[in-house]
Amino acid sequence: MKMTVIGCGYLGATHAACVAELGHEVLGMDSDIDKVHTLNTGKAPFFERDLDDLLAKHTESGRLKFTASYGEAADFTDLHFIGVGTPQQPGTDAYDLTHLFDAVTKLAPGLTTPAVIAVKSTVHVGTAPRVAELLCEHAPAGDLIEVAWNPEFLRESFAVEDTLRPDRLVLGFNTTHSWAEAILRQAFAKIIESGTPTLVADWATAELAKGAANSFLATKISFINSMAEVCEKSGANVAELADILGQDIRIGRRGMRPGLGFGGGCLPKDLGGFITRADELDAGEAVGMLREVGAVNARRRQRVIDLAREELGTDLRGKRITVWGAAFKPETDDIRDSPALAVAQALHDLGATVTVTDPKALDNARKLHPELDYVEDPITAVDAADLLLHLTEWPQFTHIDPKRLATRTNSPKVIDARGILNTNQWRDAGWIIRSLGLG
């Protein structure tokens, strides 16, 4: 089959490469011409495990190409996936749907025959009818264009694996037995035949499924982090508590790692977007619990700042702090709403000299936070530090022998905000170690 993917960022580039891997002929389209050039060389403009291999394989085979032209995309086929960004509106938690509506409006004039527009971008419930209206208004094929909702559940750093072997597929339509359903089932045939649960729903349920899933994942993280707060006051150990709770299969240990809390381009944004939409729908009371999820998450960042000031004194001027981690989680270069950088910046604002290191995210971090210092090597990064903060749990950090580090610092003190470092090993190496979620 032939298909396009409009919007080739973390989601779209991965989706394009993966549907090519499924055997389809794919045209990726992005309004960012530099991104298009990079993708056409078989490389991702960001770091995502296994993605460069797939991009190289399929750009070489000729099954995957990228363009910046809507006309070329519209002419290429009658199946178009849309994965453009849906960031937060400045100053509010609502989604900014400008890119989505812009992409649909610009693609539409080229749609002269029946087509399926399958939207993967995350939106607030109630967006699909607006997309259908825009297509009716701007596409020559008018109401022969079908809108399908196909929310994406991939995790960055497992994006290829999650796209090719998802836990489930969700397909949302406005009518039952739609033509679009047959087309999408064909596009995903290999995934469906491998036994992946495929759930068909109406538009609203499919839209809501995405926000609800991310809200639940955020809730699970904030639940264990709220337990961490209680552990800190009561002398208990949150990691052991999580292990005990997780043995109950109704609770489960996955997605319940205590620590610095969630960040990234999605969980914080989607939690806020979900609450805002519920308020608009007069269902604000129903999501009261989710407001607390955001508050617990913010307190984890503050807790690290407070611990740093407990160790170094409230006046941080002249103090040198090393931060291990800039990415919002390991195995990505994505720094959107990175908890590590938020803490680094706050400590800088309090007067400390903050040096950040990260295996993949330094270039992105430098652009967003020129006020921080950057060092490539995590070992030299601790030179003359008064305090080390372990904020993103890259294996490159956790494998470092603490004995090699202690003598390089001004003072061997570390705050382990991800609860991963081996406390005994660090203590034996002469470090004072503080962890979140320990009494």
Ligand SMILES: NC(=O)C1=CN([C@@H]2O[C@H](COP(=O)(O)OP(=O)(O)OC[C@H]3O[C@@H](n4cnc5c(N)ncnc54)[C@H](O)[C@@H]3O)[C@@H](O)[C@H]2O)C=CC1
């Ligand atoms: N990053 C992820 O892991 C996941 C993201 N999502 C959702 O997917 C959507 C995209 O997210 P990301 O890929 O992370 O964002 P991104 O910012 O990495 O990529 C968005 C891409 O869309 C392009 N774009 C913007 N406006 C355009 C237009 N009018 N026409 C063509 N291209 C346009 C941008 O140039 C950019 O390359 C968001 O709604 C996000 O919530 C959903 C699941 C996973």
Ligand SMILES: O=C(O)[C@H]1O[C@H](OP(=O)(O)OP(=O)(O)OC[C@H]2O[C@@H](n3ccc(=O)[nH]c3=O)[C@H](O)[C@@H]2O)[C@H](O)[C@@H](O)[C@@H]1O
């Ligand atoms: O909508 C999206 O874009 C995606 O958002 C998340 O994926 P992602 O943001 O890539 O990363 P996660 O692995 O979920 O981690 C999110 C944040 O939570 C933190 N986290 C995660 C899990 C955990 O147990 N504890 C925890 O603190 C991570 O450090 C990270 O900052 C969801 O897991 C995906 O299913 C979803 O598709």
